[in-house]
Amino acid sequence: MSADLSTPTGARRAAMVERLEADGVLTDVRLREALLSVPREVLLPHTYVRVSDPGVEPIEWRLLDGAHPDDRAEWLHLVHGGESVLLQRDGEQLDALVCGPVTGGHMTSMSTYGQATVDALQTLRLGRGQRYLEFGPGPGVSLALAAAVTGPRLAVGVERDGHVAAFAQRNLDRLGLGAMVVAGDALDGHRAGGVFDRIHSGIGVPCVPPAWVEQLALGGRLLTTLTTRTPSWPGQLLATRTGAGEIEAVPRGRPRGYRPMLGYRWLDAVPMRPRMEAEPGVPRPTRLAPPPDDAYGFWLAAAYLAPGLVRDFQAERMTIAAPDEDSWAVAVPGEATVRVHGARDVWAELEDVYARWVLAGRPDAYRVTVPEGGGPQHVASGTGLRALKWVLPPLAPVPHQPAIPCPSEHHPARRSIGDDPRLTQPPTPPG
Template sequence: MSADLSTTTGARRAAMVERLDADGVLTDVRLREALLSVPREVLLPHAYVRVSDPGVEPIEWRLLDGAHPDDREEWLDLIHSGESVLLQRGGEQLDALVRGPVTGGHMTSMSTYGQATVEALQTLQLGPGQRYLELGPGPGVSLALAAAVTGPRLAAGVERDGRMAAFAQRNLDRIGLGASLVEGDALDGHPTKGAFDRIHSGIGVPCVPPAWVEQLAPGGRLLTTLTTRTPSWPGQLLVTRSDRDRIEAVLRGRPRGYRPMVGYRWLSALDHRARIKACPGRARPTRLAPPPDDAYGFWLAAAYLAPGLVRDFQAETMTIVAPEDDSWAVAGPGDGTVRVHGPRDVWAELEEVHARWKAAGRPGTYHADLTGGSGHQHVTSGPGPKALTWTLPPLTTVPPQTA
């Protein structure tokens, strides 16, 4: 790397850290030092930019090559912006990509957006000397940051995609932090079956794989996204194992979460957007004003107790769709009515869940039992007959990757 580029990237990392400081996101001193020192440009040497609008198929992309002078400024801006960086389409080879326009394919690997990475590593309370495991690390940005905090040869990752695993390990070796990455099924944990003090999953899972709990050391912390069919209301699960081997798992709603594991298909409101705009449905009275976006405890409960719903966050007023039932609800603005369409009364279901949530004391967090003998993992808001409860869906079988 040239001296000029090294100076430029150092300045961009400093500006990125300043934004995280100003937003009140970054509080850990060690992680701050890691963000300033880890060269993102090595781990993210290229990036895809989507050109076509959402819902348009086939998708039009443009590949930025960080080594090309015509792409460099845009590429540097993107990889230090804090946004997710798109790296790989359809499990493609990563050592012979050609810059410029490209058509088709869907992203199979990307870096996590910066704020989520910082929040996750800080929630894990990462420190020197800890054994760290990253499940589904993709290009290895958070793995590299963790290695900078824990120290050499203590941070490891498991990546399902063999091409991405080789790409990320090659770049991690260039940085020289002693992070290791192996190809394998992240749902099985690390193939050594060793114990780890901190485990972070970069993929959303419907429930917690038993191997993850088994590989959590006493005093350890595990963080993952629990995914449902909807991308709208994700849950973040923090699992701790006490020094006396007691497992506790706390689930809370979050505004954003990680993408689901391979084979888990999200619902989408895009196909219904034009129809809803043309005919929002019949008006009916409502006893429920549109709940605020940050009522995360309610929305998380709705993801499980009114399943099959997805919100169109681009709509002018709150619009929630049941795409598989050709049903939707459009709330507001502020006239005491909602408009509903289709055989499923989406808003009536949300009214019922909201009433139950209020009766349960408006919980913001839930507790998950990961140790039940039946093999099922159950969630509850607390004791008593008015508590909100549900069972997490099982893991799905995912075919092995083929070349």
């Protein structure tokens, strides 16, 4: 697929790539060419925009249709802007959406923000001729980019939502990249596909599903988000299968991660805000200044060694709550005191984890044992007595639901999304 950068959309893709390069995010030449050549507007023909403020229910949305002149400029800006593009509300069908104001519901499918997509695909070290498997591809943006790098008929995605799977496959077919999306449960892998050189999960999981490990080829790389009960401190796990067939897995703390699998319930500090503002807590001395946000190794350890905590990133001061215990702590940089409230001394637990993290050598990355065929997955920062250690939660507590079947009928509607012929003409297939 050749890149035509003379068109308005081509110019926007070029500007997007320039931003990623200027920020030091994009370094891979092959991925750069894929980003320039894949018309992402075909994969993202509409987007929701949130109108109401965070925490307000029901949520007020506006649905933009890229085919409509009144929406097109804003839609193109969002599609190439680098942030997530919101596509599906409450599991709805995607071929009969009416643009304009919409009330209520929550997003159930979206594209990944641009930097995360680039980071993931570069970490996987994609190359020509590799077999690529993606779990939770959503609208197929990263799947299309992978297919542009690996070559046709080598990239496949497993999508639980049949409406999203059909939507993505339709749009991918228009690109002529030879990428395929199948409806299924990601936890089961894609056994019919055999083994893959690169496996990427667009959903967060508490531990690595055994089916994924089984499908990783010799020399292969697997990348996923490790999700905990808190959305505040995600981890990114990279597993490789060595030439000897062994699995080596390394998790690192990250500033952002993929959303957790369906049914996984995050802790939420938002409902506690009124009380935390009215009762900021009792001041007490602290031996721990608020740790920096980029101390990712510490925050990842805290997610497991001080479980049940969640940070309110919208608060002016560092605010960390334990919703299940009705407790919280509020800290201010540069002050020698911290305010605590409730039966659980949240800040004391963080002080303890931080001290242990420092004694362990301030690790940024950890090691995970991933047994073949399943079993507990143990995490450690090292082998000494001071090493930080924990066990990843199993998959069992997460509701395991069957896939939604792909829709078989098209339901037309007024101003249906994606009917613009400018967005449906397939480009020249890759050579």
